[in-house]
Amino acid sequence: MDNLVAAIKKEAVSATLPDGSPVETITASRAERLAEEFGLSLRRVEIKILENGVVPRRYLRNLKTFSLSDQARLLESKAAVIGLGGLGGMVAETLARLGVGQLVLVDGDRFEEHNLNRQLLALHSNLGRPKAGEAARRIRRINSAVEVEVHGHFFGPETAGTALEGARVVVDCLDAIDTRFLLEKAAKDCGLPLISAAVAGFSGHVTTVFPSDEGLRSIYGPPDSLSANRGAETSLGCLAPAVSLLGCLEATEVCKVLLGKTGNLRNKLLLVDLNDYTFQVLDLA
Amino acid sequence: MDDFIHIDLKLFATLADKTPPEADRFPVPRGSTVGQVLEKLGMTPETAKLIFVNGVRQPLDYRLHDGDRVGIFPPIGGG
Numbered sequence: 001m002d003n004l005v006a007a008i009k010k011e012a013v014s015a016t017l018p019d020g021s022p023v024e025t026i027t028a029s030r031a032e033r034l035a036e037e038f039g040l041s042l043r044r045v046e047i048k049i050l051e052n053g054v055v056p057r058r059y060l061r062n063l064k065t066f067s068l069s070d071q072a073r074l075l076e077s078k079a080a081v082i083g084l085g086g087l088g089g090m091v092a093e094t095l096a097r098l099g100v101g102q103l104v105l106v107d108g109d110r111f112e113e114h115n116l117n118r119q120l121l122a123l124h125s126n127l128g129r130p131k132a133g134e135a136a137r138r139i140r141r142i143n144s145a146v147e148v149e150v151h152g153h154f155f156g157p158e159t160a161g162t163a164l165e166g167a168r169v170v171v172d173c174l175d176a177i178d179t180r181f182l183l184e185k186a187a188k189d190c191g192l193p194l195i196s197a198a199v200a201g202f203s204g205h206v207t208t209v210f211p212s213d214e215g216l217r218s219i220y221g222p223p224d225s226l227s228a229n230r231g232a233e234t235s236l237g238c239l240a241p242a243v244s245l246l247g248c249l250e251a252t253e254v255c256k257v258l259l260g261k262t263g264n265l266r267n268k269l270l271l272v273d274l275n276d277y278t279f280q281v282l283d284l285a
Numbered sequence: 286m287d288d289f290i291h292i293d294l295k296l297f298a299t300l301a302d303k304t305p306p307e308a309d310r311f312p313v314p315r316g317s318t319v320g321q322v323l324e325k326l327g328m329t330p331e332t333a334k335l336i337f338v339n340g341v342r343q344p345l346d347y348r349l350h351d352g353d354r355v356g357i358f359p360p361i362g363g364g
Binding site: 085086173174175180198200203204205218220221225226230232235237238243273278282284 | 295297299301334337340358362
């Protein structure tokens with residue numbers, strides 16, 4: 001490891017942040033070479049680089065909102081993204097760019113033409129292909145340090161244990177209300193925080209549920225009181241700006257939870273209505 | 286008119302088309318509950334799951350006050 005630290009120092013290049021402050025950086029190709037040379041994963045090498053006061057260049061514009069230790073902590077973390085449609089595609093993409101080091105991607109669905117209106121990862125060229133595999137391909141092209149686990153099946157209680165194993169946070173990107181309750185139960189059983197968002201038309205909401213919180217019941221009522229598994233989206237559809245925005249808000253919550261930042265949405269619900277640009281934070285507890 | 290109070294009512298998503306005229310100064314009989322207002326506007330508790338008054342979640346039997354800001358959201362689950 002001492003040799004690795006020496007190699008990192010040797011490869012580091014001095015640069016300047018836009019605010020004029022100095023920073024030591026290292027390029028992805030040099031980091032990749034170090035990973036190969038020392039027989040470590042690129043993610044491990046990037047963590048080591050950050051621990052030694054040097055910044056992999058792909059994270060330069062995360063500074064100084066993130067400190068070097070924040071960035072290292074994100075790289076150490078594993079997030080499980082459940083559902084890879086409009087919300088999940090945006091969440092996976094954004095977490096990879098932020099540098100969350102391990103992503104579990106769960107979806108048994110394949111891309112269809114009616115996904116093209118909103119789902120970041122849906123392309124004409126990949127219609128019919130599995131969403132989880134396509135998401136993994138995309139992430140590898142964005143950030144090669146991110147380690148991806150692909151679960152190409154639909155989320156269910158029987159597979160929840162494997163999907164959530166080792167995760168530090170779970171992101172609900174599902175599209176049916178009853179399955180959201182199943183996921184909330186699984187996250188609570190594993191003692192994990194859950195970030196949950198839902199969309200209908202131009203509106204949506206997002207919240208963060210810790211295991212001891214009332215959670216989704218405070219939004220939907222008890223699960224057995226629901227007349228249907230789907231909500232207002234059956235008549236309003238799901239529009240790209242709302243679903244992308246809500247996905248980005250979920251990714252923001254992932255950061256806050258992983259880094260222990262204040263100002264998160266625990267026991268709160270951020271309501272968004274793009275029809276009249278309502279943004280309102282409600283108290284749920 | 287002393288027997289009426291005014292609330293600022295916002296109905297979200299599929300409920301929006303039930304928005305009454307002058308919803309930001311909607312008159313309701315003094316002592317009304319949120320549930321009574323929903324009923325008057327033709328909404329069932331099943332379609333009006335999430336009720337918040339002045340930014341705080343409230344139950345159907347919440348008794349309204351003059352100037353209350355009331356928001357009602359139906360269940361949504363899309364992604």
